[in-house]
Amino acid sequence: MSTIENKNGSSPSLKPTLDVSQIKLAQKHSYEKLKEGNANWVSTRLEEDPEYFTKLAKGQSPEVLWIGCSDSRVPANEVTGTKPGEVFVHRNIANVCNHTDMNMLSVLDYAVNVLKVKHVIVAGHYGCGGVAAALTHKQFGIIDNWLRHIKDVYRLHSNELDRITDQTQKVNRLVELNVTEQVYNLCKTSIIQNAWMERQDLEVHGWVIDLGSGKVKDLGLSSSSPDNLGYFYELDSTEALAVH
Ligand SMILES: [Zn+2]
Secondary structure (H helix, E strand, O other): OOOOOOOOOOOOOOOOOOOHHHHHHHHHHHHHHHHHHHHHHHHHHHHHOOOHHHHHOOOOOOOEEEEEEOOOOOOHHHHHOOOOOOEEEEEEOOOOOOOOOHHHHHHHHHHHHHOOOOEEEEEEEOOOHHHHHHOOOOOOOOHHHHHHHHHHHHHHOHHHHOOOOOHHHHHHHHHHHHHHHHHHHHHHOHHHHHHHHHOOOOEEEEEEEOOOOOOEEEOOOOEOOHHHOOHHHOOOOOOOOOOO
């Protein structure tokens, strides 16, 4: 068996030669495209309304908080046909609402208590890569710790999920159950429960977006009171003086 050797006596690399200039050009193009897109967006808005940005800069009063997946295919405004200023947004991988996530809690507190939003929507999507990854035993890095929240959802619903043999159906059912549990997690927070004691116009909802059709499926979880939380998670209206 003959071998091909280079001058140093070692086998030549089988890696394809990378054309660095082409890579740099493509990289520059994808970056410059963003600036062009911004310039076009600004001119279109101004054509429609010369005062558009003057009004936008005055402040925001959104009625909706959207907690969605970071996936690039599910942007809150586009999916709901809303404009800048109408939806306050928090996104993370697989739309997890974890009660020790200061980022999510800060967004939730600001939206509920300062902006006084009327609707909080947890929006998952079928085919979610984060949910699919949680169904495997592979390591993906630090994200494995985040995806453990999804594995916990699986454990809660393993009786149902174990019976689904089709992998796509299993992912999509876990997507729905994950949204359900995250809605429940939001309702358990002191932020939502205290808001419900003060006002009647705050609802928490669960949605799943179907990427194949673009349509939203309302899971029918809408909650506006702690009635379905269960005794153990309900909080009293006053804080205890001390916890020992
Ligand atoms: Zn996703």
